[in-house]
Amino acid sequence: MHLGEIISVIALFCGTVMGLGALFSPAWASKVVRLVEDPDPLRPGGYSEFRATYGGVFLFAHLITALLVLYLWDGEHQMTTALVVLPLAAGWIGAAIGRTMSLILDTRKNREPGMIPIWIPTELILGLAIxxxxxxxxxxxH
Incomplete structure (x- = not known):
């Protein structure tokens, strides 16, 4: 296994753990992303979104990508491995770009930058690592 694959699998398992956490503890996911379920008593819920998006999608997208990298680790499939990780890596980098735009353009709506300056480099690091x-x-x- 090459160094790039090792780094990627570690980062992918971090995403898998985040997804697992959100799947079983939507309250935790809600605190991490600083979103709350709909406070309108006529529209109860919201936890299903945390479990589905931050739980199920994170868990299985990262897990299956990690399993594919591990399956292809023999050295003969470097190009395939490189392509397998690309969509998820681009997603994390895209999240950092979106969060950077929010930091710049949404200053009044964000009130305080909060965790945004911490999440931007974290998402970039995860994207590059994956x-x-x-x-x-x-x-x-090349």
Whole structure:
């Protein structure tokens, strides 16, 4: 297994753990992302969204990507591994870009920057770490 794949699998398991946490504790996910369920008593719920999006999607998208990287680790599939991680890596980098835009454009609506300055580099790091096989492939083959 190459260094890029090791870094990627570690980052992917971090995403898997976040998803598992949100799946079983939507209250925790709500606190992490600073969103709350709908306070309107006529529209109860919201936890299903935390379980589905921050739980199920995070858990299974990261887990299946990690399993694919581990399955393809033999060294003969470097290009395939590089492509497998790309969508999820791009998603994390896209999240950082969106959060950066919010930090710049939504100052009044955000009131305080809160965790935004912490999440931006975290999302960039996760995106780059997940995309490490792609970066390694591009740097070593060109």
């Amino acid at each position: 995309g490490a096989p792609f970066l390694q492939f591009v740097l070593l083959t």
